Amino acid sequence: MNIHEYQAKELLAKFGVSIPKGIAAMTVAEAVEAAKQLPGPLYVVKSQIHAGGRGKGKFKELGPDAKGGVRLAKSLEEVESHAKEMLGNTLVTIQTGEAGKQVNRLYVTDGVDIGSEYYLSMVVDRATGRIALIVSTEGGMDIEEVAHSTPEKITTIVIDPAQGFMPHHGRAVAFALKLKGDLNKQAQVMAKQLYDAFVALDCAMLEINPLAETGDGQLQVLDTKMSFDSNALYRHPEVMALRDETEEDPAEIEASKYDLAYIKLDGNIGCMVNGAGLAMATMDIIKLNGEFPANFLDVGGGATKEKVTAAFKIILKDPAVKGILVNIFGGIMKCDIIADGIVAAAKEVNLSVPLVVRLEGTNVEKGKEILEGSGLPIVSAADLGDAAQKIVAEVRKIA
Ligand code: ADP
Ligand code: MG
Secondary structure, eight states, X not given: OBOOHHHHHHHHHTTTOOOOOEEEESSHHHHHHHHHHSOOSOEEEEEEOSOSOOTXXXXXXXXXXXXXXXXXXXXXXXXXXXXXXXXXXXXXXXXXXXXXXEOOEEEEEEOOOEEEEEEEEEEEEXXXXXXXXXXXXXXXXXXXXXHHHOXXXXXXXXXXXXXXXXXXXXXXXXXXXXXXXXXXXXXXXXXXXXXXXXXXXXXXXXXXXXXXXXXXXXXXXXXXXXXXXXXXXXXOHHHHTTOOGGGSOHHHHHHHHTTOEEEEOSXXXXXXXXXXXXXXXXXXXXHHTTOOBSEEEXXXXXXXXXXXXXXXXXXXXXXXXXXXXXXXXXXXXXXXXXXHHHHHHHHHTTOOSOEEEEEEETTHHHHHHHHHTTOSOEEEESSHHHHHHHHHHHHXXXX
């Protein structure tokens, strides 16, 4: 799960991290009110969307010459005019895709006199099972570009979570950023604070870009992105409360209500599978047969009738879906119960596209009998390869 910049900053501030003062706003009036609470005379009005690259982004409605999604303002009037231009409009950045994202929230913050900009991030590194702390002197720009053209300017420091953050990790961060004197000390302190926040909040990723050195010699976090391990969210109701559903795909929100793992993809064959590994294999074999999956969908081990029905509805809402492939392995679940669920769900949703079902496992014969006796135009498949060929043939018939 991702959160907004202002929310991440509020969380980090609790760990002592140095952050310029700022206030979130949902309306133009609130934005002006927020600016009045700040010392001024320089303010920054920042679009809050779950995507980076806002500064260089463009508003769809405003034309190519308008300013981006992060703007400096030198007066309350300027704060007001920026807020008016941003709220309700669609910001397109390198991370949003062409469709862009509607700006519904703003963050009005102190304008900082920037000396240098640095980069710092932390991610869970699955390969080493440790936390990778990544720093670079090249902050404020696209880090992917830095990694591509000047990889020597990026330093990775690996921290073993069992050992925790040691003073030498802090020194390594300050050294990599080439900081001297008091700034060097500040970097060591901040790196520890950020690590503590990362671990305590069960983050999956924390990125500070830029980490700024101000004109008066302070290290401050000017921008931050934070995402969380969804499996650990139950431990953090305060983080869960920060979820902004307007930033998420409606079908994925619906799926999460039924505990279905659903991810929309670009193809035309809807997939309903139990188990993530089987779902991946199903997607692969569809591709092997020359078509593309419309989604990844794992109904999980306990695929009840309710879950199967919800899954059908979600798949069918996608207008790109021209056929559905159900691939279920009845291990703990029995095939006859699953078949009952499929038949009931297919009747309830008024199935409008071809449906191929491959069942295997406990009570498979009984399951197949139920499908055949249902009177529904369900195509039964013998195995995974057969299922893929049949659904591909079905959708090509329509095309
Ligand atoms: P994004 O990464 O989405 O473009 P940032 O918050 O990093 O958004 O803002 C883009 C740029 O705007 C930063 O690299 C920085 O130069 C400038 N900036 C951001 N916040 C401030 C601030 N509080 N004061 C001065 N400049 C800022
Ligand atoms: Mg940034």
